[in-house]
Amino acid sequence: MIYNTLSGRIEEFKPLEEGVVKLYTCGPTVYDYAHIGNFRSYVAEDLLKRFLKFLGYRVIHVMNITDVDDKTIAGARAEGISLKGFTAKYEKAFFEDIETLRLDKADYYPKATEHVEDMIKIIQGLLEKGYAYEKEGSIYFRISSFPEYGKLSKIKKEELKAGIRIDADEYEKEDVRDFALWKAKKPGEPSWPAPFGEGRPGWHIECSAMSMKYLGPTIDIHARGVDNIFPHHENEIAQSEAYTGKQFVRYWFHVQHLIVNGEKMSKSKGNFYTLRDLLSMGFSPRAIRYLLLTTHYRKVLNFTFDALYQATASLKRITDFLFELETRNFSDGQTEEARNMIEKTKKDFTAALLDDLNISGAIAAIFEMIHWGNKAMEGEKLKKKDAEQIKLLFYDLDRVLAILPEKIIEELPDEIMELIKKREEARKNRDFATADAIRDELFKKGIILEDTKEGTRWKIIKT
């Protein structure tokens, strides 16, 4: 069950081809470092994709890289370097960020500059069919030729006229609502040859071309932030469907925006954060992912540092639980109760996500498992096999969430281990002043010591 912007309703999800999902997500325009608002979308899309895979679908995922447009051209010019040199830097940064946030890799990352041929082909086709026209070297899509224009954004094209601003370089259009497929060559701008004249592609056409090229005329899911509904996605539908005569996208998945402290994030307000900003402040990638992940994708996410601390603390409860499972001594055996609880957790988790990605319900299932498990451990009722099965469950569900640390138990350098030993000696001799001093010292280094019946154990503060 998933919400489809096209119908405005929650619908049953059924891919065109059984067992296979064709997914296209609009990627970054590589002119700057991506900010957390961008990543809110990517993380939500990642949840969708990972969950589909979890359900057993084979997902073919394409994410485009926009490496030619007004902003990239302007950026390259400002730095006095080539367009390619300019975009390469941000493209590299983007892939690093993807890694940091554990976004599942797409199968293809096509670049606009490498698919100009494909775009030209479509534009040519649209010209031949009369959906497009040439004006002073540029090619525009004729909206009046596509009766269904507005079906996604529910905008009536007749009403679009009022108040619209006319770009200085575009006033030659037949109709102000028409959009550019191809922009005529301008001095100093990169351009490509085409049968209809040298120039560069418009923004909307790239998604259509690359989506069709890698996934065919009709795809299952197209995803991106809500602000792209109009005009970007609306235009994609128009040009694609006009060209192929087939439905372009079956399910439109739109992610709500992120705001910061109740306000729209913007550079002028000083509340603009890139992933890198947050990392340099010391927040862990997992906590950032957790925060972006755990608000339902159709709800505005109000980003605050308080929320980020809360995310960090929630995550700690999860990892502390796994730590217990890892370090406690359990007696052999397995219990029926644990088995039932594990089954229930998996069932509840899946059922929640099946309901239009109800992440809160899914997370609640995990915390209910944790509470049950902690309680069972408190009463020494959990057996060895139970603990193992619960761990397996958590790593199984983490295929969807991707929030668990790679290692639960950390290795410490020898000199630290020496200190821990020294402290244990001190404690044995009831020299608590020395013991506490060592504990404080290590805490400052990010190591937490905990004294249990089974001896002293340590954790590294990471989240």
Place this chain on the structure above:
RNA sequence: GGCGGCGUAGCCAAGCGGUAAGGCAGCGGUCUGCAAAACCGUUAUUCGCCGGUUCGAAUCCGGCCGCCGCCUCCA
């Protein structure tokens, strides 16, 4: 003005007609040399406000108030 979304405890957040999940924070207790972790108890007679439908509404309908986004190639 048009289109869309939201308003649930100090904070984050489920709920989709049957009597308020979950997380964070706080408070009291157990455990501990002290902590930490964990556990037990506690924190919304109430879901922006006002009406209506119903045996019964946070959930449905009407009105009002407040907030956010899009309608400009900003995700």
